[in-house]
Amino acid sequence: MSGRPIRVLVADDSTTLRTALVALLSEDPSLAIVGQAADGVEAVEKARALRPDVITMDVNMPRLDGLGATAAIMAEAPSRVLVITSVRQHRQLELSFKAMAAGALELIAKPEGGPEEMRHWAHRVAESVRLMAEVPVVRRHRSRPTLARPQLAHGAQVDVVGMAASTGGPPALAHVLGALPRDLPVPLLLAQHIATGFSAGLVRWFASVCSLRVVIAQDGDLPVPGTVYLPPDGCDLELGREGRIHAPRSSGLHCPSGNKLLASLARVYGSRAAGFVLTGMGDDGAQGLLELKKAGGATYAQDEQTSVVFGMPQAAHACGAARALLPLESIAPAILELCRAKPGTTAAARPRG
Numbered sequence: 001m002s003g004r005p006i007r008v009l010v011a012d013d014s015t016t017l018r019t020a021l022v023a024l025l026s027e028d029p030s031l032a033i034v035g036q037a038a039d040g041v042e043a044v045e046k047a048r049a050l051r052p053d054v055i056t057m058d059v060n061m062p063r064l065d066g067l068g069a070t071a072a073i074m075a076e077a078p079s080r081v082l083v084i085t086s087v088r089q090h091r092q093l094e095l096s097f098k099a100m101a102a103g104a105l106e107l108i109a110k111p112e113g114g115p116e117e118m119r120h121w122a123h124r125v126a127e128s129v130r131l132m133a134e135v136p137v138v139r140r141h142r143s144r145p146t147l148a149r150p151q152l153a154h155g156a157q158v159d160v161v162g163m164a165a166s167t168g169g170p171p172a173l174a175h176v177l178g179a180l181p182r183d184l185p186v187p188l189l190l191a192q193h194i195a196t197g198f199s200a201g202l203v204r205w206f207a208s209v210c211s212l213r214v215v216i217a218q219d220g221d222l223p224v225p226g227t228v229y230l231p232p233d234g235c236d237l238e239l240g241r242e243g244r245i246h247a248p249r250s251s252g253l254h255c256p257s258g259n260k261l262l263a264s265l266a267r268v269y270g271s272r273a274a275g276f277v278l279t280g281m282g283d284d285g286a287q288g289l290l291e292l293k294k295a296g297g298a299t300y301a302q303d304e305q306t307s308v309v310f311g312m313p314q315a316a317h318a319c320g321a322a323r324a325l326l327p328l329e330s331i332a333p334a335i336l337e338l339c340r341a342k343p344g345t346t347a348a349a350r351p352r353g
Contacts, residue, residue, distance in 0.1 A: 005032035006133045009050060011043035011069065012058035012084065017110070021056065024122030030130060040064025040072075048077040054129045057104065059085040059095045067095045067102060074103035080132045082125070084108045093201030094208075101171045105132050105308070109197045131281065135167060135309050152324075156271040158298060158338040160223060160239075161186055164258025164288070166193040166280025168308025170202060172328055173278065177210035177228060179332035184212060186339045187223035189237055189245075190230050191261040193254055193280065199233045206230075221245040231256045238264035243351030254284040258312070262288030268351045271296030274338045276331060277322065279307035283315035290321035298338050303327050 008031055012018040015038070022033050035050050037043035041063045047055060055073065059066035070081050081104040085096040096107050106128055111121035165173055169192045177188075194202055199216060206228060207214040217229040217237055222244055231237035231247045236256045240246035246264075250256055258277065262285060265273035275292045277285040279302055293299040301313035301322035306329070316322045326334055 005030055006129060007032050007034045007050070007053045008129060009033075009035045009037065009043070009046055009052040009055045009079075011037035011040070011046075011055060011061070011066075013038050013061040014058070017058075020118055021122060021125065024119060025126055025129070028126045031126060040066060040069035043069045044072045044076065047073045047079055051077060052079055053133050054080045054082065056082050056084055056108075056125060056129070057099070059083055059092050059099065060089075065095055067099045070099040070104050071102040078103070078137045080105055080135055080137060082106045082108055082128055082132060084110055084125075086110050087197035087201070090201070090204070093198070094205065096198075097170060097201060097205035101174065105135060105167055107195060107198050109195060132167075135281070152298060152300075152334060152337050156296065156298075158274045159186055159272045160189065160243075160265060160269050161274045161276070161335055161338070162189045162191070162261050162265045162292075163276045163278060164191040164261060164280070164285035164312065165278035166254070166258075166282065166284065166309070166312060168279035169193065170205070172302070172306075172308070174206060174209045175328055176331045176335075177206055177212060177214075180210065180212060180335065182211040183226060184335075184339070185225045186335075187225055188212070188228045188335075189217075189223065189239070189261055189265070190228060191237055191256040191258040191285070192230065193256070193258075193284070196233050196255075199230060203230055217245045217247050219245060219247050236260050239268045239351070240264070243268050254282070257288075258285030259288035263291045266292040266295040266297060269297070274298040274335065275300070276326075276334075277301040277312050277316040278328075278331075279309055280312035281309050282311050285312050286315040286319050286321055289316045290319055293321050293323065299323050300326050300331070300334060302331070 035046045039061045057066045083104045085092045087109045214228040235247040238246045262275045301316040303325040304310040306327045
């Protein structure tokens with residue numbers, strides 16, 4: 001948004017929270033509050049009338065909840081939606097991830113402390129608003145005919161798959177996971193950038209949309225086929241010695257780190273690992289994917305047309321890390337193609353010796 005302030009609509013049924021958020025966001029000269037909504041119906045009406053750049057959307061509202069409002073807005077007056085929710089209530093988390101599937105870009109946890117925490121929280125919301133204002137407005141992808149399984153010409157048998165994603169990632173990953181069979185002969189390790197407090201909800205949502213087993217990884221776990229692993233809140237996800245999972249506290253800019261996940265697959269599995277960099281802002285995953293490519297692994301990134309944000313895949317492509325750009329619909333078939341030679345087994349994936 002060059003030159004003019006970012007136009008923001010604040011939707012929340014709590015007068016206290018809405019008033020406080022509006023007051024605090026108004027202190028930022030790069031933001032302009034153009035409207036407030038006390039429920040989902042009003043949010044849709046004001047989105048249509050005001051055409052804001054960004055909407056902060058409470059998920060739990062009367063008349064129409066944040067999921068219904070987001071779906072209506074994306075259909076009638078597309079905007080960048082940031083969902084604000086309690087991380088302590090399962091139903092709100094479930095609605096929040098469904099709102100992401102409907103087009104919301106990010107989840108933000110509601111504050112739980114006093115005035116000082118409220119101020120810190122508002123600063124985080126303002127930062128998210130500024131970042132998301134740079135994202136092209138999400139439009140629903142046109143449905144495509146089912147694509148033939150890609151011929152990927154990777155010489156080695158793949159024993160493990162890692163995927164990194166950020167903005168737009170949860171629905172993209174849900175699409176991939178939902179297209180994979182329960183008896184998938186490899187484990188999947190995911191590095192999806194997510195705010196603290198949302199990992200358990202993300203696991204539950206992924207589990208509800210696919211037939212694979214989806215778990216929070218624990219230090220020392222040996223990854224097993226047919227299982228999807230996400231790191232605990234605030235942690236990275238890597239493979240360490242003997243191919244066992246290591247989930248240290250994250251210390252970098254991106255949490256969890258796609259670079260660390262993919263680089264660990266390169267070290268432990270080499271040519272028998274596959275890595276994918278999906279939609280997201282920035283360049284996380286590119287260097288890790290490059291290390292995996294140099295180790296002989298199968299490396300791919302999502303194409304621009306199906307990415308909500310092409311930043312991460314573009315960075316992977318630009319540095320030569322991705323052997324090809326694939327549309328989202330081709331990623332699950334690609335995973336199946338890469339592990340096609342592997343006999344069905346329930347044994348743990350084997351690191352290279």
